[in-house]
Amino acid sequence: MAVLEACDIHVRFGDRVVLEEISFAVEPGEMHGIMGPNGAGKTTFFNVLTGRVKPSRGEVRIEGEDVTGLPSHRIAARGIARSFQIMTLFDEFTALENVEVALPEFRARGFDGRRAAVGDRGFESAARAVLAEVGLAEKAGIVAKDLPYGDRRALEIAVALAQRPRVLCLDEPTSGLGSDGRARLAILIARLKGRLSIVTIEHDMEFLFGLADRISVVHWGQVIARGTPAELRQNAWVQRSNLGRLQ
Amino acid sequence: MKTPPHAEKLITPAMLVLGLVLATVPLWISRVGLYPYLGVEILIWSIYALAFNLLLGTAGLPSFGHGAYFGIGAYAFGLTQFNVAPSLWLCLAAALLAGGIAGALVALFISHRRGIYYAFMTIAFGQIFWFVAIKSHGITGGEDGLLKIRRLPVDLGLVSIDLSSNTALYYFVLLAFMLAAVGLWRLTHSPFGRVLSAIRQSETRAAHLGYPVRLYKFAVFTISAALSGFAGGLFAMAQNSAFPDVMSLHYSGYIVMMVLVGGGMVSFWGPVVGVVVFLVARDVIGAYTTSWMLWFGLLFIAVVLFKPEGIAGAVQGWWRQLDPRRLREGARLSQVLRG
Numbered sequence: 001m002a003v004l005e006a007c008d009i010h011v012r013f014g015d016r017v018v019l020e021e022i023s024f025a026v027e028p029g030e031m032h033g034i035m036g037p038n039g040a041g042k043t044t045f046f047n048v049l050t051g052r053v054k055p056s057r058g059e060v061r062i063e064g065e066d067v068t069g070l071p072s073h074r075i076a077a078r079g080i081a082r083s084f085q086i087m088t089l090f091d092e093f094t095a096l097e098n099v100e101v102a103l104p105e106f107r108a109r110g111f112d113g114r115r116a117a118v119g120d121r122g123f124e125s126a127a128r129a130v131l132a133e134v135g136l137a138e139k140a141g142i143v144a145k146d147l148p149y150g151d152r153r154a155l156e157i158a159v160a161l162a163q164r165p166r167v168l169c170l171d172e173p174t175s176g177l178g179s180d181g182r183a184r185l186a187i188l189i190a191r192l193k194g195r196l197s198i199v200t201i202e203h204d205m206e207f208l209f210g211l212a213d214r215i216s217v218v219h220w221g222q223v224i225a226r227g228t229p230a231e232l233r234q235n236a237w238v239q240r241s242n243l244g245r246l247q
Numbered sequence: 248m249k250t251p252p253h254a255e256k257l258i259t260p261a262m263l264v265l266g267l268v269l270a271t272v273p274l275w276i277s278r279v280g281l282y283p284y285l286g287v288e289i290l291i292w293s294i295y296a297l298a299f300n301l302l303l304g305t306a307g308l309p310s311f312g313h314g315a316y317f318g319i320g321a322y323a324f325g326l327t328q329f330n331v332a333p334s335l336w337l338c339l340a341a342a343l344l345a346g347g348i349a350g351a352l353v354a355l356f357i358s359h360r361r362g363i364y365y366a367f368m369t370i371a372f373g374q375i376f377w378f379v380a381i382k383s384h385g386i387t388g389g390e391d392g393l394l395k396i397r398r399l400p401v402d403l404g405l406v407s408i409d410l411s412s413n414t415a416l417y418y419f420v421l422l423a424f425m426l427a428a429v430g431l432w433r434l435t436h437s438p439f440g441r442v443l444s445a446i447r448q449s450e451t452r453a454a455h456l457g458y459p460v461r462l463y464k465f466a467v468f469t470i471s472a473a474l475s476g477f478a479g480g481l482f483a484m485a486q487n488s489a490f491p492d493v494m495s496l497h498y499s500g501y502i503v504m505m506v507l508v509g510g511g512m513v514s515f516w517g518p519v520v521g522v523v524v525f526l527v528a529r530d531v532i533g534a535y536t537t538s539w540m541l542w543f544g545l546l547f548i549a550v551v552l553f554k555p556e557g558i559a560g561a562v563q564g565w566w567r568q569l570d571p572r573r574l575r576e577g578a579r580l581s582q583v584l585r586g
Contacts, residue, residue, distance in 0.1 A: 050455060076457035088452040090445050092249055101445050102456050106438060110458060111466070113439040119255035143249065163456065 009058035033212035051075035081165035102162035296518035298474035307447025312373015316472035318494030320479025335399035346476015354468035392490035510557025517559035
């Protein structure tokens with residue numbers, strides 16, 4: 001069964017149709033890429049998947065269960081984590097604190113006002129393990145806003161990973177990264193793939209085609225093509241777009 | 248607010264020092280030209296300011312009608328004393344509860360709002376409570392206030408301590424202040440406090456981490472209002488009366504000014520600094536001119552313009568600049584503390 005599924009999603013903002021009949025399914029361990037031009041509705045689609053936007057029609061399901069219209073915190077609690085195109089870290093927290101607050105066991109104790117959060121060995125060791133995974137082990141104590149850009153991107157992914165999600169939704173994870181950063185990220189994603197499902201919006205086609213199992217091309221709020229990277233290379237629209245130039 | 252040193256401790260060295268210094272106040276306050284009752288006022292407003300700053304500084308929620316809960320606590324203290332039983336514990340519990348209930352009621356209506364809308368709603372509700380307090384003459388005494396509220400003795404079963412002298416009351420209020428400070432310090436640095444701080448930094452992100460943001464906003468508003476009500480109860484006892492003026496918009500503005508001038512946005516103790524500066528300025532500048540508020544207002548503008556992080560923020564900054572070695576030691580210390 002698909003971990004995350006969207007059926008026949010329509011979204012309108014006023015009289016503007018943003019998404020039309022989008023259907024989509026992510027299988028366990030799959031990496032599914034979403035590409036398309038600016039304004040195609042990719043981020044809106046992410047917002048539907050993660051509960052920020054309620055679709056005017058259609059259904060979102062997590063492991064077969066209908067979650068359409070649930071608030072984002074409920075969807076997150078069911079194992080859908082996301083990163084943002086515009087980074088939203090907790091800037092005043094250290095890297096460690098950012099990750100700790102994302103842990104499910106931290107959330108379970110979120111209303112606990114009687115013990116200290118600082119110095120809790122359980123939270124700390126779990127958070128350090130996640131930081132090590134994204135290569136930030138040495139920077140646990142640095143306040144997020146003082147981290148260099150690449151590290152902030154990595155931290156953003158660490159925060160999503162700390163939630164131990166079933167599906168990781170990444171909204172343009174390479175944006176603003178140099179080639180080193182991209183390479184680092186590609187290694188990380190390749191390692192994560194298989195352990196969990198990943199949905200990625202991405203403009204960098206080389207990056208996407210190298211990693212994704214399947215790719216959906218979104219244009220004017222519709223899926224105009226879908227398939228494996230090999231299949232899509234034959235697709236007329238994809239050939240007309242950037243990919244042709246890259247090759 | 249960054250996580251300060253000793254965040255994991257229940258009682259910090261700073262708290263002990265502050266407690267000891269405050270305990271000596273009745274010994275010297277008259278000699279420096281001030282008077283013991285000012286100490287009582289400072290402590291009560293400090294409880295109120297710390298409670299207010301849990302909302303503003305930690306959770307980032309601007310409440311510009313917070314005087315309402317302080318005032319409701321004051322009335323609850325008086326009314327319980329007159330109509331239920333003249334017991335100190337009961338009256339203080341009533342003040343806490345009344346503030347909390349009023350806060351919870353308002354929080355139900357505003358917790359889904361953000362930013363300026365949130366702020367406006369708090370003003371509107373604050374004004375409603377203030378108006379009701381003025382108009383329900385039969386209960387609150389209207390603008391004449393609720394008079395002849397007694398300073399009830401501290402009844403400990405075997406012994407009973409009289410609080411009618413300002414010095415005795417000062418030590419009782421100091422105890423209440425220390426308890427409130429310890430409780431709020433712990434709360435601020437607990438998982439709950441961390442989530443509140445996360446919500447201040449990004450509500451959206453907090454929601455996508457699975458936190459029911461509205462519920463947290465509801466909870467923190469209620470706690471803050473309850474503790475403000477408690478401070479209001481102490482205030483009614485201290486001044487032997489309860490008036491609607493503390494519920495008015497400009498009194499609600501005072502608490503905002505105290506907290507911001509003191510540095511509540513960057514420091515847990517900032518609000519206390521702000522209260523001391525505000526009330527001492529009122530008396531010292533007020534001795535020379537009736538328009539002391541003009542001067543304090545100018546100070547407020549200066550702080551907002553040049554040191555938006557307040558007095559506590561400025562002191563922290565100077566402290567760091569003072570000695571580069573200390574800076575390095577401080578960094579190492581905080582590394583050690585963070586493990």
